[in-house]
Amino acid sequence: MSQGVYLAYDFPLLSTFWAMLWFFLWILWFILLFRIVVDIFRDDVLSGWAKAGWLVFVIILPFLGVLVYVIARGKNMGRREIEQARAQQDAFDSYVRETAGTGSARPSHADELTKLSRLKESGSITDEEFRRAKELILTDSGPAGARKQPESATPGTGV
Template structure:
């Protein structure tokens, strides 16, 4: 019938070590790609410096990433925060532009103009109410 392997043939400590090594491998890949992304994100580095760091990180990955983090690690957080700020500002600008009425004026501004026209006698109460309903709906 051949060999039949059961769960107890793989000890708990072996499973723990396997999970730990998989976790460390995934963590290593995350750090590696974060360093590579930071190399390209940094606008103070010029072409040859970026190429040098990238070459170093790819050819000697463990040593390259370790040295990169030691030399330029403090500014990695600053660049990440700056990117997050720029993305948030772009998102806020997009929301403001999208949510604004097509004429550029808000509903409150249009209501103020209508109230002024009514106060000056340019429109009647009935016209004011109809225009107000259009603005609010």
């Protein structure tokens, strides 16, 4: 019972290398299989029956199915991936522009009040003019609110 177990003798270095290589190839195989399944569903050119056919072929005969799919449709897999990445980037960019407010043409009340206070500090307007302009901005009758006209109102008629 005092005899120790020497795993290095039972599992030599070359066997460890081959086991790690097969494990690595097995992981790569599953990654490729999942990418092909995702590509089948991503492709807008294929009909529903064609997608089902490819999916059955890849699942029932995985090695042959993946090999045939990569040969037949592998060239466009990269294009579809790039198109999806660009679409996601464009959507993200438009979201950032929209959220940051750079796409807004209408200035906010805070921006208008800041400009107004700078004009007052520089001496371009008097205290009375500042007060009236501030009231107009805060009651939405000023430049920011002037763009909010009802659709039924006709400009210049007062109605």
